Amino acid sequence: YTVFGRVNPYQKRALLQALQSNGHTVGMTGDGVNDVPALREADCSIAMVSGSDAARRVSDIVLLNNNMSALIPGVYEGRSIINNIERVATLFLVKTIYSSLLSFLFIFIQHPYPVFPIQVTLVSSCTIGIPAFFLALKPNFHRIRGNFLQKVFSKALPGGLSAVFMMVFVTYFGAFLDLNYESISTLATLALGTVGFVVLTKVSAPLNWSRLLLIGTLIVAFIGALLVFPELFAVKHLLSNILFLGVAVVTLAAVVTNNLLDLGSKRSD
DSSP states (O other): OOOOOSOOHHHHHHHHHHHHHTTOOOEEEEOSGGGHHHHHHSSEEEEETTSOHHHHHHOSEEETTOOGGGHHHHHHHHHHHHHHHHHHHHHHHHHHHHHHHHHHHTTTSSSOOSSOHHHHHHHHIIIIIHHHHHHHHSOOOOOOOSOHHHHHHHHHHHHHHHHHHHHHHHHHHHHHTTOOHHHHHHHHHHHHHHHHHHHHHHHTOSOOHHHHHHHHHHHHHHHHHHHHOTTTTTOOOSSSTTHHHHHHHHHHHHHHHHHHHHHHHHHHO
8 A cells, every 4th residue: 555644635635536537436534624625525525523623514424433433334235225226226127118118119010019007017016016125125235336327227228128029029920820819918928027037137146045036936926827817917828729839938038138138238347
């Protein structure tokens, strides 16, 4: 380390600005009037309660017990909040993207919208609503890196585009095979659910036993709901003549979504 001694207030600020110009997020601690210029310039300024009134007034954080160790749990809590917001925002933004694009596209496509609202509700509950609740409560102390919006869109945009591609593909593929609307809607629901679960798996990384258990339980709940309540969710029974088509659509949706998400992650990096 390089240690600077006997620096004046403006040299402190110059040191801080040099770190910022190299892309660092800089925190500054101080308790005297001579620290005020640097405290004002810092991304996060921290003062002691026993310090000067001027230092306390310009600082973002004042340590009431004059103990620097109080910052550690604060940093961890902040990291956990930001990382969890990033995960949850990605899940919700995927739905926003594909819902907006599909609503626009099917104005011009001469086919009915492939999914019912009740089917979208099931997919959203299993791939967004329920997992978002649990993921938001998980501690996540990884260091914050990169741009928040860029990281969110690097996963949400590929996921949304995958859903749009699969919906359009299933619509035309079903029309080509002369399938009825119920069969097309069933395949579309499976494709949409698969896209959601692939995005959820990527967002939940690094995976541990609790996250794997959560995702596995939701997949079982999704398939079970379609098997047990086909009439409620307006789908054709999965154990029928569309079983093999369903497996093919699920496989295609998983491959397309995984590849697009990997491509988005590489561009983000």
